[in-house]
Amino acid sequence: DTAVSQTPKYLVTQMGNDKSIKCEQNLGHDTMYWYKQDSKKFLKIMFSYNNKELIINETVPNRFSPKSPDKAHLNLHINSLELGDSAVYFCASSRSGGAFGELFFGEGSRLTVL
């Protein structure tokens, strides 16, 4: 069983469209994240949710709206897609409560905006 799974793995779409990426974890973790990896491999946190509540929002444009229906799922919806949104988006999860825990990552969703 995959611990952190994301769908779709690849997404190609036109500018201006709206798209969603789904993430599910079966590790029993209560904290989930979205990270964006650009073409130079730089990883930057976008959002973090703990028990369905938003706890980190790193000045991401409000075209990006995360939604956590329960603590095992964190979906990312993007409105009015722009060329600069092309990237690989990684979902991750961890146990909360301090600095010691590792993050478990999904395999990534490659978004290409044409």
Add this chain to the structure above:
Amino acid sequence: GDSVTQMEGPVTLSEEAFLTINCTYTATGYPSLFWYVQYPGEGLQLLLKATKADDKGSNKGFEATYRKETTSFHLEKGSVQVSDSAVYFCALREDTDKLIFGTGTRLQVFP
């Protein structure tokens, strides 16, 4: 704010060569430090970690020691293999739930 600085890549080595990838950090408190590895086309996997000063993390022949006096966490391996070719990320985490990554260092190992 907290940050992580890694040496720029790519690092190109022959098989069985010694590897060092430098990592230094800036933090206000006492972070935990991590090395993650990303193989081509895959997500990130934890390689090793250290949670306090002088701790040594090790896994798969890789090692890194948490040096508070030099704020460093350099990754080393005595003899690299072609299968070690990947991108390596140094990261830190303090009491927030945020994991902060360095820019990543690509390692290419040739037979």
